[in-house]
Amino acid sequence: MTLPDSSRPATIADVARTAGVSRATVSRVVNRHATVDPRLAERVRTAMSDLAYRPSETARNLSLGRTNTVAVVVPDLGNPMFQAILQGATRAAAADGYQILVADTQEDADAEMRIAIDARRRCDALLLCAPRMDDDDLATVLRQGGPVALVNRPVPETAVPQVSMDYRHAVGLVADHLAELGHRRILYLGGPIASASNRLRLAGLDDAARRHAGMVIDRREVGWSLDAGWDVADDVLSSDATAVIAFNDLVAIGLLSRLDDLGVPVPQRISVVGVDDIPFARFTRPHLTTVSVPQDRLGTLAWEHVHGALTGAPAAEPVWLRGELVRRHSTGPAST
Amino acid sequence: MTLPDSSRPATIADVARTAGVSRATVSRVVNRHATVDPRLAERVRTAMSDLAYRPSETARNLSLGRTNTVAVVVPDLGNPMFQAILQGATRAAAADGYQILVADTQEDADAEMRIAIDARRRCDALLLCAPRMDDDDLATVLRQGGPVALVNRPVPETAVPQVSMDYRHAVGLVADHLAELGHRRILYLGGPIASASNRLRLAGLDDAARRHAGMVIDRREVGWSLDAGWDVADDVLSSDATAVIAFNDLVAIGLLSRLDDLGVPVPQRISVVGVDDIPFARFTRPHLTTVSVPQDRLGTLAWEHVHGALTGAPAAEPVWLRGELVRRHSTGPAST
DNA sequence: ACCCGCGCAGAAACCGGTTGCTGGGTGAGA
DNA sequence: TCTCACCCAGCAACCGGTTTCTGCGCGGGT
Numbered sequence: 191m192t193l194p195d196s197s198r199p200a201t202i203a204d205v206a207r208t209a210g211v212s213r214a215t216v217s218r219v220v221n222r223h224a225t226v227d228p229r230l231a232e233r234v235r236t237a238m239s240d241l242a243y244r245p246s247e248t249a250r251n252l253s254l255g256r257t258n259t260v261a262v263v264v265p266d267l268g269n270p271m272f273q274a275i276l277q278g279a280t281r282a283a284a285a286d287g288y289q290i291l292v293a294d295t296q297e298d299a300d301a302e303m304r305i306a307i308d309a310r311r312r313c314d315a316l317l318l319c320a321p322r323m324d325d326d327d328l329a330t331v332l333r334q335g336g337p338v339a340l341v342n343r344p345v346p347e348t349a350v351p352q353v354s355m356d357y358r359h360a361v362g363l364v365a366d367h368l369a370e371l372g373h374r375r376i377l378y379l380g381g382p383i384a385s386a387s388n389r390l391r392l393a394g395l396d397d398a399a400r401r402h403a404g405m406v407i408d409r410r411e412v413g414w415s416l417d418a419g420w421d422v423a424d425d426v427l428s429s430d431a432t433a434v435i436a437f438n439d440l441v442a443i444g445l446l447s448r449l450d451d452l453g454v455p456v457p458q459r460i461s462v463v464g465v466d467d468i469p470f471a472r473f474t475r476p477h478l479t480t481v482s483v484p485q486d487r488l489g490t491l492a493w494e495h496v497h498g499a500l501t502g503a504p505a506a507e508p509v510w511l512r513g514e515l516v517r518r519h520s521t522g523p524a525s526t
Numbered sequence: 527m528t529l530p531d532s533s534r535p536a537t538i539a540d541v542a543r544t545a546g547v548s549r550a551t552v553s554r555v556v557n558r559h560a561t562v563d564p565r566l567a568e569r570v571r572t573a574m575s576d577l578a579y580r581p582s583e584t585a586r587n588l589s590l591g592r593t594n595t596v597a598v599v600v601p602d603l604g605n606p607m608f609q610a611i612l613q614g615a616t617r618a619a620a621a622d623g624y625q626i627l628v629a630d631t632q633e634d635a636d637a638e639m640r641i642a643i644d645a646r647r648r649c650d651a652l653l654l655c656a657p658r659m660d661d662d663d664l665a666t667v668l669r670q671g672g673p674v675a676l677v678n679r680p681v682p683e684t685a686v687p688q689v690s691m692d693y694r695h696a697v698g699l700v701a702d703h704l705a706e707l708g709h710r711r712i713l714y715l716g717g718p719i720a721s722a723s724n725r726l727r728l729a730g731l732d733d734a735a736r737r738h739a740g741m742v743i744d745r746r747e748v749g750w751s752l753d754a755g756w757d758v759a760d761d762v763l764s765s766d767a768t769a770v771i772a773f774n775d776l777v778a779i780g781l782l783s784r785l786d787d788l789g790v791p792v793p794q795r796i797s798v799v800g801v802d803d804i805p806f807a808r809f810t811r812p813h814l815t816t817v818s819v820p821q822d823r824l825g826t827l828a829w830e831h832v833h834g835a836l837t838g839a840p841a842a843e844p845v846w847l848r849g850e851l852v853r854r855h856s857t858g859p860a861s862t
Numbered sequence: 863a864c865c866c867g868c869g870c871a872g873a874a875a876c877c878g879g880t881t882g883c884t885g886g887g888t889g890a891g892a
Numbered sequence: 893t894c895t896c897a898c899c900c901a902g903c904a905a906c907c908g909g910t911t912t913c914t915g916c917g918c919g920g921g922t
Contacts, residue, residue, distance in 0.1 A: 472783075
């Protein structure tokens with residue numbers, strides 16, 4: 191009997207030879223298939239541990255036509271929103287025995303399709319987070335086949351699983367809150383114009399303007415980051431708005447910080463409200479009024495949809511998640 | 527000629543049959559190997575695009591014995607530190623044509639070894655971030671073979687690539703800064719006692735106490751989160767410390783927020799300093815004095831080490847990254 | 863005693879690529 | 893014109909598993 195070279199990882203053939211059985215039998219023992227004679231099984235097991243045998247994932251991927259891996263494609267790994275989704279998806283997938291391949295498109299809408307298709311080829315399914323690509327490209331990706339779930343990118347077809355935050359509703363909540371406090375001149379600091387979630391927010395603002403007579407909502411496009419909020423502070427002060435709705439908590443926090451530096455009292459002079467309720471929102475000065483957005487739920491739900499599709503469950507209906515207003519201290523009665 | 531079933535993705539055999547050549551030739555065309563007759567190559571290329579052929583990654587993984595994928599194992603995907611490392615590694619790896627498989631051990635030191643070995647089996651290399659496992663388990667993982675890089679977990683063997691933040695040095699910087707401001711009674715709010723980076727900080731504190739006559743550094747174990755900082759505020763105030771060194775910026779920010787709520791003036795009554803210089807540190811009230819830690823550089827460097835190992839470069843020496851003091855407004859002269 | 867059926871293990875095909883080796887065809891040189 | 897060499901494409905083996913199918917052996921029933 192030729193001893194297997196100990197420098198090379200043991201293969202199923204090594205185990206079979208050592209145990210004096212066929213590869214098929216080793217495979218059956220490993221996968222607890224069918225019935226194998228207990229004594230044979232025992233011989234196989236000792237051979238496996240003697241050789242420190244670990245089945246090759248690569249080989250079984252090919253043989254089974256399945257990788258137990260799912261790709262998550264995000265526009266920017268530095269964005270807390272996508273970090274939360276990634277975390278939710280990773281943990282949920284791990285509980286079902288799946289691994290996550292992560293791809294960061296770095297906000298490049300053109301590269302996005304290529305990256306998504308590439309990632310898809312090594313994985314059983316695809317989780318697209320707020321894809322920036324246009325509808326045509328998205329359709330191309332969907333046509334590649336294999337289960338795909340969309341997060342925060344609603345599309346008309348209901349056949350593809352989708353999970354989205356209802357930002358339209360969320361923005362409505364904060365607008366109503368501000369209206370109740372007597373605000374009529376409101377400034378919206380928008381995020382990436384191309385993003386679907388920004389369009390939803392804009393729709394929510396339109397709804398609100400319709401609901402509340404006399405409400406005027408001016409708009410600026412600033413971005414989604416702390417710095418964006420900081421940079422826009424002077425602009426905000428030179429407007430006649432009594433309240434600001436920020437694209438998200440990051441923008442709101444950046445703005446709050448700058449206003450504080452300038453000695454502007456919030457909410458007495460101006461009210462500021464965010465969206466997302468990220469952990470930091472509770473630790474600002476003043477504490478930020480915002481809308482809770484269960485971001486990790488987005489990831490978890492998206493995983494459940496994909497997992498359902500992988501296990502042959504019927505296609506799930508699109509899901510819209512709604513947040514709740516979190517009243518803290520950055521909003522107050524209108525100053526005039 | 528039997529038409530390939532269009533519902534099933536085309537394989538290399540389908541392309542070969544359609545183009546009237548052997549699979550070997552198709553493979554050579556795809557990989558631009560050797561010289562292929564231009565007319566044949568053209569026939570193959572049209573066949574490929576007709577059939578929308580995409581080579582199976584799974585199959586080439588098996589054939590080439592390589593997956594072009596690297597596993598990143600982190601204790602907690604919710605921790606900004608690891609998010610930054612992951613981002614750095616992902617982008618650097620993508621630039622070299624590699625993908626990242628991410629695994630979250632959820633701070634479970636026992637499961638960590640299993641997760642790491644599992645992830646390793648599907649990947650070409652392993653990036654372990656601040657592993658919580660003990661030295662024996664770590665040695666077991668390293669013994670599995672394949673390139674491994676350690677981030678923020680120094681080990682004596684220099685053979686294994688490692689990249690670590692020099693928290694010992696960082697803590698020394700803030701301690702010196704506080705000493706200069708006249709502080710002698712200092713409170714350290716420590717993180718997870720098991721973590722290597724906490725031990726480094728403790729060593730840094732010992733160094734500092736030795737350097738500065740009369741300096742007394744008391745210690746509390748509180749954790750690493752915003753809430754941890756918030757919860758410990760009363761305890762801090764009841765101590766006689768004039769300055770606090772927080773485990774990281776999160777703890778510092780949580781503490782600052784609570785102190786602000788309590789009306790405690792910072793830095794007049796007490797100085798607070800963090801470590802990491804996360805983006806939020808610039809937006810607190812008062813702006814947080816801290817030590818810059820290029821967290822994404824950790825990820826980038828770790829990738830470079832792993833990539834070097836994968837391409838047969840000689841083992842790189844362990845790297846220690848040093849930060850710089852970032853003076854902002856949460857520190858001031860000692861109050862007594 | 864003979865036959866049938868069943869249970870278990872192995873032979874072999876398969877997953878979809880890559881690659882060493884071989885042989886045929888062509889061109890050049892003598 | 894004959895020979896030799898070289899270039900290119902195909903055959904077949906291989907990567908390391910899984911699974912179908914087959915055949916052997918044993919037990920029970922008549």
